[in-house]
Amino acid sequence: MAKxxxxxxxxxxxxxxxxxxxxxxxxxxxxDLPTAKAPPAPAPAAIEQPLPFFVKLGLxxxxxTSSSKxxxxxxxxxxxxxxxxxxxxxxxxxLSNIATLGFEAGYYVFPxxxxxxxxxxxxxxxxxxxxxxxxxxxPAGTRLGSYLAGLIPVTVVYHFTQLGQIQPxxxxxxxxxxxxxxxSGFNTGITVxxxxxxxLQAGADVMFDRHWGWSVDVKKVFSSPQDHATGDNLATIGIxxxxxxxxxxxxxFQPWLLSTGVVYRF
Numbered sequence: 001m002a003k004x005x006x007x008x009x010x011x012x013x014x015x016x017x018x019x020x021x022x023x024x025x026x027x028x029x030x031x032d033l034p035t036a037k038a039p040p041a042p043a044p045a046a047i048e049q050p051l052p053f054f055v056k057l058g059l060x061x062x063x064x065t066s067s068s069k070x071x072x073x074x075x076x077x078x079x080x081x082x083x084x085x086x087x088x089x090x091x092x093x094x095l096s097n098i099a100t101l102g103f104e105a106g107y108y109v110f111p112x113x114x115x116x117x118x119x120x121x122x123x124x125x126x127x128x129x130x131x132x133x134x135x136x137x138x139p140a141g142t143r144l145g146s147y148l149a150g151l152i153p154v155t156v157v158y159h160f161t162q163l164g165q166i167q168p169x170x171x172x173x174x175x176x177x178x179x180x181x182x183x184s185g186f187n188t189g190i191t192v193x194x195x196x197x198x199x200l201q202a203g204a205d206v207m208f209d210r211h212w213g214w215s216v217d218v219k220k221v222f223s224s225p226q227d228h229a230t231g232d233n234l235a236t237i238g239i240x241x242x243x244x245x246x247x248x249x250x251x252x253f254q255p256w257l258l259s260t261g262v263v264y265r266f
């Protein structure tokens with residue numbers, strides 16, 4: 001009986017040792033296996049930086065909603081050497097509308113704010129009388145002169161970019177108002193005083209892609225230039241005579257500038 005117990009105890013010992021070895025080897029193998037790692041986080045999407053420069057090119061149409069007051073001598077004053085100019089009652093003037101090739105360039109100083117400079121090819125603007133002055137001289141529709149007018153609006157513009165492809169904007173700024181050259185008509189010896197005007201601006205860019213788009217723009221100018229003449233050519237109204245009458249035209253110059261054309265950003 002003692003031999004049987006001893007044999008049984010030996011067998012149980014061998015089984016326990018084998019189990020311990022199996023457990024140890026299993027742990028070692030588990031430790032040797034590579035640990036599974038989580039996949040790396042995707043890189044953040046690159047953000048396109050706004051393009052800072054842009055140019056626009058297209059058609060500009062100027063609607064001259066201007067009015068004028070004309071001050072002049074009378075022949076009687078001329079006879080006595082009185083140079084004083086008085087308002088000519090019943091006589092006004094208007095400037096013609098023009099169409100030209102317009103352009104604009106700008107730079108974004110901030111993502112939503114740009115500084116714009118615009119202009120166009122100078123065109124001749126006709127200055128004609130309206131109303132009925134004393135003795136109907138000069139009659140309505142008489143061309144007083146012509147001006148090769150110049151405007152260069154400089155505006156600060158805020159762009160609404162949260163609407164995606166369609167990007168409206170509003171702006172305000174200043175423009176010099178001047179004349180490159182003058183042509184005589186009923187008035188002779190014409191000179192033009194340069195001045196500075198206020199500009200209000202609104203419009204929208206419709207972008208086809210990051211670079212190309214189409215623009216619609218409206219500007220309103222407020223200024224008060226003056227022109228001066230040293231004589232009247234009566235031959236323009238059928239009277240073969242010239243009078244050295246000085247005159248001054250004070251213009252309430254308030255044109256609308258309507259523009260449309262292609263826009264390119266870079």
